[in-house]
Structure formats: structure tokens, C-alpha cells
Amino acid sequence: MKLPPLQYVRASSVSEAVDLLVQGAGDARILAGGQSLIPVLAFRLAAPAVLVDIGGIADLKRIDITDETVTLGALVRWVDIERSTALKAHMPLLPAVMAHVAHYQIRNRGTVGGSLAHCDPAAEMPGLAVTCDGTIILEGASGRREAPAVEVLTGALAAEIAEDEMIVALRFPRWRPERRWGFAEFARRQGDFAMAGIVAHFDQDADGVARDVHIGVIGATDRPTRLPGAEAALEGRIPDAMTIRDACRAVQDEVEPPEDIHASAAYRRALAGVMANQALRQAAGLPAAANGQ
């Protein structure tokens, strides 16, 4: 369908964008890559009076890596992450996951800030933000604030962002160089949203014992979430095939999958376990299980 009538304004800075949101009084929306917002408008699921295009704000396009942090500006696109040699060296999980996000053409426009604000429970970046201790940096009429990603990404298509606020960046704590990581998701077709996906990382001490285990799920819950039971099953143990199997059982016990036209809850639950096995075996450096289990 054609888009509903609307007004279009360009913001040249974050403060100008915030001013425009304030003037819009709840009826203005940020336009970043448009890869989720324009479909939403085309389906007439929303009809804001004004779109505030932030695409020209150069400050929001930066990837900054310091000794302590890795920060992605709100306008960093999937393709920028996919190709970033700095990220490949310092947080290789991020570029590796990008191959699963949408399609080639969409990766040339879709952005970090747009994905977090849209907050699709099956989207990859919200899952990474929650699993890898991400902090979302927002700016609004009352100034700048920071919040852990889990406190912002609280429900399907319902991020906790005020009407006069926008996301400026997503910040991760810097990774240890030897960190082990894995990612697996299943979608019906390449580039579709995941029916279930697992993000995992941990460190290993000198004895090979897994420490600081992070396991998060997308697609099989109403929001991206970490799975403390599965993390506990691996924490302090050597990640061999048996231990990983225990962690996968914990994943299946813990997820609360939605039921929809694409899959039953039982199917998604089983799938989350299979994806956990793949992601954790990848992280542990074990060969992929022959039968997908």
C-alpha cells in the first residue's frame, strides 16, 4: 500500500532531532534506515504526522573502540558492522551475526538504533545488546541518559523510549581477546526473521573451565532475554558435549515461546534447544553435531 500522508523534516544534529520530536508532541517519529518504519507505514499500522529524518547526522555513524568499550552509533548500518575490520578483531561476534540479518539490500540501510527502537523479538541486534551487557544511550528533552539494554528492550515492538527521546548509541564492554562465542539461528528462508536463535559467549580459565557465561535467546520469547538457568548449567564447568547437552535442556525448560502461524510453542522450544547446541558447540570449538542435535 502507499504510505499515509505525512510531513518530512531533516534533522542536522541530535539536539535538533529532539527539538523536532518535542514539537511533534507525540505525533513525530524518527526515520533512520526506514527498513522497518516504511513497511509499518505501508501497512498503515502507524500514521505519524511528521517523520524526522536523522540520516544526515554524521556523529551517529561512528564505531568507536576504546580500551574499555565498543560503541556503535545509532546510524551504524548492518553492512558497516559486517565489514568492520576493527570489530572483527575486537568483538567478532557482531560481524559474524550480521550475515543473518535480513537481506543484502536491507543491510545497506538498516541501522542499530532503528532495530533497537523497533524491538522485534526475533531481531538479532536487540538479542546481542541484551546478551552482551549492552548499554543504550538515549537523548531527550531532559538530557542524556544511559540504561542497560534489558531495561529498554522490554517487550515485542515496545521499547521503553519516551516520545521526546531518541537512541544515540549502543555501548558494549570491551571483549577479552580469547573470549569464546557462538551464534545459531533458524529461519525458514535465508534472511527471514529467526524462529529461534541463540547468542552465547564465555571465557575459559587455564583449566578450560567456562567463566562469565552469557546465553541469550531471540525469536522464541516475546523479547530478547538471557537464560540464567542455561548459563548456570555451563558456568564453572568444562564445556564438553555432556555439559552442553545439560545447558540445552535448561534452554528448553526456560524459554516461553509464542505460538503463531509459523510454529507451535513446542516446536520453537525444541528449536531453541537445537540452536543452543549449535551455538555452544561453536563457542567450545567442538565439531558440529552430525544430526543437528
Added chain:
Amino acid sequence: MDEIDITLTVNGTAHILSVSPRTTLADALRQGLGLTGTHVGCEHGVCGACTVIVDGAAMRSCLMLAAQAERHAITTVEGLGRPEALGPLQAAFRKHHALQCGFCTPGFLTTLHALLTEEPDADAERIREVVSGNLCRCTGYVAIIEAALEARAAYGHQEAEAC
């Protein structure tokens, strides 16, 4: 809503267009400039028929406002060759029967042109992954992949020495 003026370059020619702010780039190209080679299938980003090249990168023109193309350089399928002088991908598509009804074809050509310009050595797996974002209901994709592989030579791909 009031119309807005946008300046953009399409296939090497600068244009100034007056559009309603809600106009997508796809509609501006088709209705504003008469470039109907860019096809509109789904209008919500899933089919890829509307793909154009913006500053060298393939993008869905139904998921961009015309206003977002301000000061950008667009290449549409019309910019890839002429009927009497087909571009290398177009010639390869014709040779390999990589189109039947042709509805999807402009999106495949623009996508593959952007890909091979950046990655002339893209292999069959990479090409298949990239065109997964374009729906074709007729060909079954096999001939499209073959055509793209052959067209790579024109983009600078060197065949590995056969031994």
C-alpha cells in the same frame, strides 16, 4: 501535504522533482521520471523487484522516501544498458534464459550489478546468498546464478587457471 523539491542524479542525469513527502523513491522514479523499469511488487520490502543502486549500494526503492534520495546518485535498470547495447549482466541473462516473465529481472540486475562491481570474485554461494533477497516465481534461480557467474568476467573477475 505540501510538495517538496528534491535534487537527485539518476543514471548520470541531474533532476529536480516536486514530490509529496510520502512518495517513495520507487514511485518518484516511475511516475515522476517515467523510469518504469524499476518494478514495484510488494511495496513493503520483501520481493526485491524495486531494487536500485544508491551511491553504489543496492537498496529497496520502496523502502526509501524520495526525499531521502536528496543529493544521492541513483542507478536504475535503465542505466545498465540499452536495448541495442545490453550491459554484460543483461546479455548474460538473455543468453542463459535467466528471465521468463521478467517482472523480477530489474531487481536482480541492479542487485547483481552492485554486487559484482564491489565483489567481482563473488562465487556461486555468495551470489545465491545475495539474491535470496529477490523473489523470482518463474526461473528457479539456477539460470540467474549461471548468468551472474558468466558476467563476472566483465567486472574484472579472473578465471582460476585450470590445471
